[in-house]
Amino acid sequence: MIRMKLEDAEGLVKLDFDIPNRRLSVFHNSKNVELITKLLNELNMGSSLLVSEKSAEPAIQAVNLRERKVLWWVLAINFALLGNMACLFILQKVKSEGAHIKASWIFTSNDVLVNIGVIVAAVLIIFTNSNLPDLIVGTLVFGLVLRGAFRILKLSK
Numbered sequence: 001m002i003r004m005k006l007e008d009a010e011g012l013v014k015l016d017f018d019i020p021n022r023r024l025s026v027f028h029n030s031k032n033v034e035l036i037t038k039l040l041n042e043l044n045m046g047s048s049l050l051v052s053e054k055s056a057e058p059a060i061q062a063v064n065l066r067e068r069k070v071l072w073w074v075l076a077i078n079f080a081l082l083g084n085m086a087c088l089f090i091l092q093k094v095k096s097e098g099a100h101i102k103a104s105w106i107f108t109s110n111d112v113l114v115n116i117g118v119i120v121a122a123v124l125i126i127f128t129n130s131n132l133p134d135l136i137v138g139t140l141v142f143g144l145v146l147r148g149a150f151r152i153l154k155l156s157k
Helices: 002-006 033-041 060-094 100-127 134-154
Strands: 012-018 023-028
Touching: 023 033, 023 060, 023 134, 060 100, 100 134
Parallel strands: none
Antiparallel strands: 012 023
16 A cells, blocks of 8 residues: 555655564655655554655666566466457357368467467566577467468368
């Protein structure tokens, strides 16, 4: 709740929570201490300013913005994965032998595999600190899409 309240305050560097002593240290490089104090007071938690010192560290807002964008992308990939899996489930129930249904099955199943590949690549990149997993998964995705395209072209004959 405190982090959300202060997320738009300029110049924040770090929030240090001391839960047992009910103390929050706000590290900032802003001249607007009054705004930070006002925002904390609006939470009605009995806050009071003990000391104010300017920090020389860079503000954290750019990092938080990048993290927020990454989390939105992860959320979108997960929704895409769930949507594609739901489509596969629906397509599995269809008894039609039409080329359009088979083509839908091919590209939707490829989408599921691509979504899983993106998630696996992201996890491997985080743990290995290397871009190699992205290159490998990207190559596999290219092969999968190419194979799917040829399968769909065969259906049209």
